[in-house]
Amino acid sequence: MFAGHTALQAASQNGHSDVIKVLMKYDVDFEIEDKDGDRAVHHAAFGDEPSVIEQLHRGGADLNARNKRRQTPLHIGVNKGHISVVKTLLDLGCHPSLQDSEGDTPLHDAISKKRDDMIGILLEHHADLTITNNNGFNSLHHAALRGNPSAMRILLTKIPRHWIVDEKKDDGYTALHLAALNNHVEVAELLVHQGKANMDIQNVNLQTALHLAVERQHTQIVRLLVREQCNLNIPDKDGDTPLHEALRHHTLSQLRQLQDMQDVGKLLMGLGTPGADKKSSASIACFLAANGADLNIKNKKGQTPLDLCPDPNLCKALAKCHKERHSDSCLFPSPNGGANNTVIIRNDQESLEECMVCSDLKRDTLFGPCGHIATCSLCSPRVKKCLMCKEQVQSRTKIEECVVCSDKKASVLFLPCNHMCACDGCGSLMKKCVQCRSSIEKTVPFIVCCGGTPPPAPMPPGIMNNGSRDMTKDMQKLQQQLQDIKDQTCCPVCMDRLKNMIFLCGHGTCQMCGDRMAECPICRKAVEKRILLY
Numbered sequence: 001m002f003a004g005h006t007a008l009q010a011a012s013q014n015g016h017s018d019v020i021k022v023l024m025k026y027d028v029d030f031e032i033e034d035k036d037g038d039r040a041v042h043h044a045a046f047g048d049e050p051s052v053i054e055q056l057h058r059g060g061a062d063l064n065a066r067n068k069r070r071q072t073p074l075h076i077g078v079n080k081g082h083i084s085v086v087k088t089l090l091d092l093g094c095h096p097s098l099q100d101s102e103g104d105t106p107l108h109d110a111i112s113k114k115r116d117d118m119i120g121i122l123l124e125h126h127a128d129l130t131i132t133n134n135n136g137f138n139s140l141h142h143a144a145l146r147g148n149p150s151a152m153r154i155l156l157t158k159i160p161r162h163w164i165v166d167e168k169k170d171d172g173y174t175a176l177h178l179a180a181l182n183n184h185v186e187v188a189e190l191l192v193h194q195g196k197a198n199m200d201i202q203n204v205n206l207q208t209a210l211h212l213a214v215e216r217q218h219t220q221i222v223r224l225l226v227r228e229q230c231n232l233n234i235p236d237k238d239g240d241t242p243l244h245e246a247l248r249h250h251t252l253s254q255l256r257q258l259q260d261m262q263d264v265g266k267l268l269m270g271l272g273t274p275g276a277d278k279k280s281s282a283s284i285a286c287f288l289a290a291n292g293a294d295l296n297i298k299n300k301k302g303q304t305p306l307d308l309c310p311d312p313n314l315c316k317a318l319a320k321c322h323k324e325r326h327s328d329s330c331l332f333p334s335p336n337g338g339a340n341n342t343v344i345i346r347n348d349q350e351s352l353e354e355c356m357v358c359s360d361l362k363r364d365t366l367f368g369p370c371g372h373i374a375t376c377s378l379c380s381p382r383v384k385k386c387l388m389c390k391e392q393v394q395s396r397t398k399i400e401e402c403v404v405c406s407d408k409k410a411s412v413l414f415l416p417c418n419h420m421c422a423c424d425g426c427g428s429l430m431k432k433c434v435q436c437r438s439s440i441e442k443t444v445p446f447i448v449c450c451g452g453t454p455p456p457a458p459m460p461p462g463i464m465n466n467g468s469r470d471m472t473k474d475m476q477k478l479q480q481q482l483q484d485i486k487d488q489t490c491c492p493v494c495m496d497r498l499k500n501m502i503f504l505c506g507h508g509t510c511q512m513c514g515d516r517m518a519e520c521p522i523c524r525k526a527v528e529k530r531i532l533l534y
Contacts, residue, residue: 004034005043012040012056013047020055030061037068045073046080050088063094064532066515070101078109078118086118095532096127097500099512103133111142111151119151123158126534131497136169144175144191147184156195163482165195172203180209180225183218192228199230206236214242214288217249217280222287232293239299243288247308250281282314290321352450355379356387363450366420368395371413373449388451402426403434411446420446493521500533508533 002010008028011019030040041061044052053073057063064072074094077085086106090096097105107127110118123129129139140159143151152175159165166174173181176197179188188209191197200208210230213221222242226232233241240248285305289295295318296304306315355361361376367386374387377398386393402410402423412427413420419435424445432439491497491510501514507522508514511532519526 001034006032006034006040008032008040009034009038009043012049012052013043015044015047015049015052017052017055020052024055024059030056030059031065033067037066039065039067041065041073042067042071042076045076045082045085045089048080048082048085050082050084053085053088054092057092063089063092064098066098066100070099070515072098072100072106074098074106075100075104075109078106078115078122079113081113081115083115083117083121086121090121090125093534095500095534096122096125097131098532099131099133099497103135103512105131105133105139107131107139108133108137108142111139111146111148114148114151116150116154119154123154128498128500129155129159130164130167132169136171136496138164138167140164140167140175141169141173141178144178144184144187145182147179147182147187149184149186149190152187152190153194156190159195162196165191166198166201168201168203172201172205174198174201174203174209176201176209177203177207177212180213180218180221181216183213183216183221185218185220185224188221188224192224199225199228200234202234202236206234208234208242210234210242211236211240211245214245214284215249217284219280219284222284226287226291232288232291233297235297235299239297239301241293241297241299241305243285243293243295243305244297244299244303244308246281246285246288247305247314250285250309250311250314282311282317285309285314286317286321289318293322295319295322352447352452357383364399366397366399366413366418366449367393368397368418371415371418371444371449372451373399373446374451413444413446413449414440415442415444420449493517502531502533503527504529504531 006028008020008023008030009032010016011023033039038046039061041053041056041063042065044050044056053063063074066072072094074086074089074096075098077089097107099105105127107119107122107129110122132138133142137145140152140155143155156165166176168174174197175195176188176191176199178184179191192199199210202208207215208230210222210225210232211234213225232243235241293305295306298304306318309315309318353362355363355376356374357379358376361378363373363375365375365377365380366373367380367383370386370389370391370393372386372388375383377396380396383393385391397420399410399420402408403421404426405423408423408425410420411423414422414427414430414433417433417436417438417440419433421433421435422430427443430440489498491499491513492507493509493513497510497512499508499510501511502508503514503520503525504527505520505523505525507520509517509521513521514527514530517527
């Protein structure tokens, strides 16, 4: 040893392959460690010497050797950004998912270093993205925590099983929770759109991702989750919904503003400017109310969201937004934060009923032969081609009241005769069209003729209950099967990581636990050899 290193270690780090040949000729020891536990192969990784790594491998050096921080040469290659070293080690068959003293795999390190090229190479060599570090973060959690959208995109394209997207940490946080908590909007969008993440999963405090986004006032995350139709009324452990959370935050910000206001005269004159927190919380609360958040749900203290809001003007605004959500519009600040930039949320039902030409009157003219309803009777003579399908309009028929009951407007199109002369209730009883007496093969609702989607068909109560009961049983059975698989494949010592090391006795543990054991935890036989599973 000189300055703490052997000649082989110095030659490996500096790429002196001829010197290494001579040393190998005289049976040099590859596995001598320096004060940090680094061996010659570690030094080759430090020095970015892939050819030396190949040379050491041919001589029998252990490519999975650990230093005192439990790092393999692959960890070092990733952390130093030496892509050629990483490629060489993986091509030579080193294990891609061993953990260091902090439980991080090379994949965790590549995500931290934002090295997408290394992430792709590791996944191509079957790196395990389900392995968790000492803090309980798997690779998806880690990418969400770090706010690395490019890494998340790669991980989601290579994910082996879909349920991993919704895998929880010990505290119940999923990757989507972490993205929402830290305002990583692009990561959250990838998880929702590409990963199809379940937005209604709750953590140990029974909070959804929406709870966390509202609590931190991350408006873009709130908008994303609501737009993708997450459940707005899930209560947390205290019974609070996201709307409770928004209004509580609004009230607290008002109180802080009152405490910080030095000039009482300004406050009385209304010159005190409200803080950004207050504005954001109020906007979020109105947005939630306008999209269906329930104003009457009580938490465990018996409080509704409105009970938490002492501002009468805001209470009125919330009630109005909630009442008009099916017939009017509600404003919500745009991502740019400008005073005049707003996103208008309208009800689809109303927009489908208004005339596509004048937008003043409602649609009441059936075009033939396409069967679409696009305009009012005043605008229809000017339309030569259907505005929805571009087919030539050959006939225009104004939709009148139902010819059977004369009570409601006709709202069912009969096929193949293309007549609309009966309402929903009467049309469902008919076998033949009352206008032309031809057999009815199919009926099309008014909203579908306008370009909308048909309403879901009601199910008989008995069938619905049986179906939901069967679905619940199937779900419980699948969950039990999944738990059985996890029990069979997880380490019997830590009960957290997957088994990836076996002993000669046939029993196995994870690599982190197995490296520290002198005897098998199952049969108590002495551990003579440890075999890593690839």
